[in-house]
Amino acid sequence: MGIAVLLKQVPDTTAKISVSGGRVDESAVNKWSMSPYDEYALESALQLKESGGGDLVAITCGPSRAAKMLTDAAAVGADSLLHILVEDISGLDSTQVQSILAAAVAHSGSDIVFCGKQAADTNAGSTGPGVAHLMDASCVTMVSEVVSDGSSLTAMRASSDGNERVAVSAPCVFAFDKGIIELRRPNVRGIMMAKKKVAETLSPADLGVDISVSSVSIIGHNPPPQKPPGQKFEGADSVAAVVGKLRDEANVI
Amino acid sequence: MDVTVIAETSGDRLHPVTAQLVGAVVSIGGTPTVLCAGGMGAAEAASISGVAKVISVVGDCFGTFDGGAWAEALNAVTGGDVIIAAASSTGREIAATMAAMRGIPIIQDATNLAPGISVTRPIYSGKAIETSTVTTPCAITLRANAFDAAGGGGSAEVSTVNQSADVAVAVREAIAKASERLDVAEANIIISGGRGMGDPANFSYLNEIADIIGAAVGASRAAVDTWEEIPHDMQVGQTGKTVTPSLYIAVGISGAIQHLAGMRTSKYIVAINKDPDAPIFGVADYGIVATWEDALPALKVELGKL
């Protein structure tokens, strides 16, 4: 059983995003982090590895700076690291990203894939299902927990009425939501070990994926539209006036 | 331009966002064919104005949700240049899988479409807006409440196709939600509390108000992280749920950037906070500088009068 976790480095959710020259200014991002949903995928993958054995490979497709995130994954227990180096991933379309990642999973020999339900930059959510199709694997999204019962894997996923426990067998892809599992912190021992784990770095071409033509062209980025300034009231006595405005001005109640 | 619209359903009914999908397609000159998975909501879909035809796709695979199987079955009856679905969790998964099956690109969570096809979508949880063009064929999912819904009064032809696929995801157990409260992701009005509520027990004041106006109760990350009693599924914000209700009431929430990312696109925002400098007032349409202890009883009384 080989387990792969797909990770993406994104601006930290607390980082400010600024736009300059019609593009998001990545150089102004003061903190890059592992995408939050991916952290849950990684944690659950580590738990599965610890309960059932098997090697865990952490895979990313991204620029050089993303190497740090792979090392972070190694520090909490990923066995090996695979970095598909693409300096500007914003130009890739979904088909290219999925092809690269599916080829990387195949290269790693893994048959169980963990990923976030979406990345915190594009917020799309196409990767898990797309990679699953390319691997001819089943896919479960909105997952909060995965456990192995020997022959099959059981995932807890969100449903319209609450949660469902569903069973699938490998090959399979689990796309994670933020769950109830607690994320582990790295420790000094892990950091020392991570030093010894060197990422294998490949280009899309090494995996036989052509990224020369993208079907999506970014025209530009803009800051979100500014709302007109709101009205501010002092004290609880103003509640009646605000409720009146919600009814008469905004028509929302 | 022939467009396949994947109907969004809620239970066995058509979800109202489907009319918005149709409206968006028509606005860029598309001719929508609506696919109803498992036949759910087909009659309702046929009555949406502008729909060219409705295909009710019936098969065993639609008994439980397996995005891969649903996509395979729907894909078999999909034609045209563009696939449109709702940017719900199921819509995203089905559309992404269909796009991968067809080897076409997908853009998720669009908030505007223009002929071309030019797509606008929020990125970085709404901290920036991206406009791009995509070649056809392609798939696009649309954010709920971002597009004008097509009207009723249509009478499209409904055909039924038997089409199933192998299901790889077996449901072993269904676990119902602990509370019967509205989910913040679904609600039209949300009242959220932050750490300023002081104690998780004080969320009962929010619940009382929510009951009066049919709102869902949400929470900031600070509240969820601090108090075990406040479950993560209440969290609004970047690592919680992104919501676009018509009214969002933030109580005792200072307005950390992660929280704003999850609710700033709400149509109207009311902020109640004792700190006049709290960042939440920067996005509020109506700000009330007061303690929740003073403001909530007054709010309950006023809303009760409506």
Next chain:
Amino acid sequence: MAYEALDFYDIDSLLTDEERMVRDMVRDWVDEKVIPNIEKACRDGVFPDEWRVDLGEMGILGAPLDGYGCPGLSYIAYGLICQELERGDSGVRSFASVQGSLAMYPIWDFGSEEQKNYYLPKMTTGEWIGCFGLTEPDYGSNPGDMITRAEDKGDHYLLNGAKMWITNGTTADLAVVWAKLDGVIRGFIVEKGDPGFTAPEMTGKHSLKASVTSELVFQDCIIPKDRMLPHVKGLKGPFSCLNNARYGISWGAVGAAQSCFSSAREYALSRIQFDHPIASFQLVQNKLAWMLREITKAQLLAYHLGKKKDDGTWIAEQISLAKMNNVDIALEIARMARDIHGANGILDEYPVMRHMANLESVKTYEGTHDIHNLILGRHITGIQAFTREP
């Protein structure tokens, strides 16, 4: 907003990947566990036990020591740990300093093989907390005249005396206590529960409120013979410990100053007076520029001293200079930051007043500001000015 540590001269680029990862690990922990809970801890006057567990799990206690399960990190990494912990609160850094530099270090350097094997593995995981007993009610800057005495009673030692201002004292499982045996200062390991040993907590502090400060009282306290540290005699023992702790403080002070600067900058940019952010006024900019200047100098001092610690080329006077300078500017920055925050600066919503109060202690403990001046004065002139004696 993501915390952005002031790093004007890009010290970050001088760090190894390992040092950066350790720094980030501690930084994230402080953001997640310390900052949201520190005001409550201060109000309650407790050091949350969860923090002890976390520090042990992260594996950073006794950071620069190696062997016996200890981390074996560089002194630079140890400094960065102190910097990040003290960005949260001086009390957290104090806990780690006392555990690592004052309790684990003397066992590691001066202990017997049995003592090292028995105590160090338990201490690096945080399972056992240590404290350090040197200062006495009447002997602070002048520890050489300490009153605490040990007597050799054949099959045990008998300890009598009292220590004061002991961080971690009440919660500690063991104390490294310095006492005179036949007129010579020796180190003894006293365990919680040893007959005749009590450690009442000192209360009423306006500073380091989230840190436990205690007295250690020895009344005919019976210590087994194998608890004396065999390999050191005289003031060299406690002073070696203090050198390591003071080194850590020189980094810790940078962390506290960074926190104050960061809060002051953010506040100045958002606070509007006379229709403009106060950051746009020259007097405020002058203050921020001074803070940046002093923090940058302090960082370079700490970094270079760390390199010398790692190379083994340091002298104690260099540590005195870094401890004295960095705490001094950190305290001044905290006061200035409080000023920039106006009245809001006194609220616990902002970290500045807490850092300010903490740093008053940090300025005094581990060699007062003035004592470090005297250490440098002696180094410059060759004339000691601590006492009136020749």
